[in-house]
Amino acid sequence: MNVRFWGTRGSLAKPGPTTLRYGGNTPCVEVRGADGTLIVLDCGTGAHGLGQFLISSATSPRNGHLMITHTHWDHIQGVPFFAPLFVAGNTWDIYAPSALGQELERTLAGQMEYEYFPVTLAQLAATTRYHDLREGRFAVGAVRVITQYLNHPALALGYRLESGGAVIVYATDHEPHAPNPAARRDGEPPMHSEDRRHVEFLSGADLIIHDAQYTLEEYPQKTGWGHSPAEWVVDYAVAARARRLALFHHDPLRSDDALDRLVERCRERSRAAGSQLQIFAATEGEEVCLLERDADRPGAEKPPGRAVTTGPLTILVADDEPAIVQVLAATLQRDGFRVVTANDGTTALDRARSERPALILLDWHMPGANGIEVTQALRRDSDPVVRDVPVVLITAETGAEHTAAGFRAGVTDYLTKPFRPAHVRARVQAWLQRRRNEASPRP
Ligand SMILES: [Zn+2]
Numbered sequence: 001m002n003v004r005f006w007g008t009r010g011s012l013a014k015p016g017p018t019t020l021r022y023g024g025n026t027p028c029v030e031v032r033g034a035d036g037t038l039i040v041l042d043c044g045t046g047a048h049g050l051g052q053f054l055i056s057s058a059t060s061p062r063n064g065h066l067m068i069t070h071t072h073w074d075h076i077q078g079v080p081f082f083a084p085l086f087v088a089g090n091t092w093d094i095y096a097p098s099a100l101g102q103e104l105e106r107t108l109a110g111q112m113e114y115e116y117f118p119v120t121l122a123q124l125a126a127t128t129r130y131h132d133l134r135e136g137r138f139a140v141g142a143v144r145v146i147t148q149y150l151n152h153p154a155l156a157l158g159y160r161l162e163s164g165g166a167v168i169v170y171a172t173d174h175e176p177h178a179p180n181p182a183a184r185r186d187g188e189p190p191m192h193s194e195d196r197r198h199v200e201f202l203s204g205a206d207l208i209i210h211d212a213q214y215t216l217e218e219y220p221q222k223t224g225w226g227h228s229p230a231e232w233v234v235d236y237a238v239a240a241r242a243r244r245l246a247l248f249h250h251d252p253l254r255s256d257d258a259l260d261r262l263v264e265r266c267r268e269r270s271r272a273a274g275s276q277l278q279i280f281a282a283t284e285g286e287e288v289c290l291l292e293r294d295a296d297r298p299g300a301e302k303p304p305g306r307a308v309t310t311g312p313l314t315i316l317v318a319d320d321e322p323a324i325v326q327v328l329a330a331t332l333q334r335d336g337f338r339v340v341t342a343n344d345g346t347t348a349l350d351r352a353r354s355e356r357p358a359l360i361l362l363d364w365h366m367p368g369a370n371g372i373e374v375t376q377a378l379r380r381d382s383d384p385v386v387r388d389v390p391v392v393l394i395t396a397e398t399g400a401e402h403t404a405a406g407f408r409a410g411v412t413d414y415l416t417k418p419f420r421p422a423h424v425r426a427r428v429q430a431w432l433q434r435r436r437n438e439a440s441p442r443p
């Protein structure tokens with residue numbers, strides 16, 4: 001597979017004297033599979049350059065696959081300026097994670113409404129096909145694609161691309177799940193099961209393109225914003241035994257010189273861990289060629305279809321602090337969920353059994369029975385719906401021993417106080433979507 005970076009900056013395009021070397025355009029990465037299949041990862045402002053290149057090159061394929069991590073501006077602003085979409089006869093498949101009840105096509109059309117842009121999405125001359133994705137796997141040409149949710153204040157997917165034995169993982173706009181740096185000593189493997197899952201997603205990659213917006217120093221002020229400190233990304237890539245790591249989604253305030261220093265610090269950290277990992281900062285215009293190790297050719301599996309939407313799902317929120325119940329209920333109701341509440345552990349258990357919710361958000365410290373005891377009782381219940389319900393523990397404790405105790409009791413994940421509503425919305429979508437995936441046969 002071959003990779004070329006067209007946009008490497010995060011959050012906001014930042015052209016100018018401080019970003020000349022690494023580039024100022026927002027995320028867009030071109031990938032060519034073993035058979036020439038064209039995949040474009042994200043469609044930030046870098047997509048303008050890629051689009052011009054594709055239509056001016058006589059050998060460019062007329063068809064491509066645009067895979068979007070999430071629909072924050074910096075990842076879709078290039079769509080109205082991506083020239084291949086304006087050429088009749090071209091066919092483009094466009095993929096992005098779908099939140100329950102919200103379709104990709106409608107979201108993309110939103111930024112091209114009359115108030116924002118003179119051309120509507122419906123006026124694109126190319127044939128476009130939209131695919132609302134969940135976690136799962138499918139193939140495009142000779143490229144096997146595996147998707148997994150990232151940790152971000154919007155529902156976001158990472159893409160693992162495997163072709164001809166080479167592996168690329170694109171995981172941007174992701175924050176470690178164990179949020180408190182003090183909860184983990186340097187060099188320790190991640191304790192949180194979601195972080196371990198993330199490392200598995202990265203495992204054995206020839207190239208990881210990863211969010212590295214912050215430094216470890218900056219991170220405590222940016223916790224919950226959905227981005228990673230570069231030093232921790234090194235730890236994950238080392239644990240995943242990856243060959244190369246491209247730091248990506250550079251902060252708009254990070255100058256070229258500061259980025260040089262960050263790369264050097266990351267290399268020292270990797271060397272200190274005894275790793276051979278090659279680390280560089282993704283650079284606009286740079287090309288990386290990955291050797292094909294064998295001629296693996298997956299069959300032409302179909303991409304998964306649109307997610308099926310059903311009536312409102314019930315979520316149980318149990319917390320003895322009324323303010324927290326109120327914030328969570330308001331946030332979830334805005335996304336169309338039916339919310340039932342409880343203020344103590346005993347009531348939470350009763351409501352779980354009578355309402356059989358799709359998800360439970362449970363405070364750790366509550367009168368009656370605490371979150372751990374409620375979870376243990378749920379896991380022993382005779383009703384399989386109650387027994388298998390995802391349980392998310394709400395807590396201010398982020399120490400490793402607390403997390404481990406929760407996971408042993410059967411907790412699915414943690415929501416750390418203080419939390420932001422945008423983050424809760426994204427995580428709730430991920431927990432529910434993953435559960436639907438487990439319940440239905442994988443494509
Ligand atoms: Zn971003």
Ligand SMILES: [Zn+2]
Nearest residue numbers: 070072152173
């Ligand atoms: Zn984002």
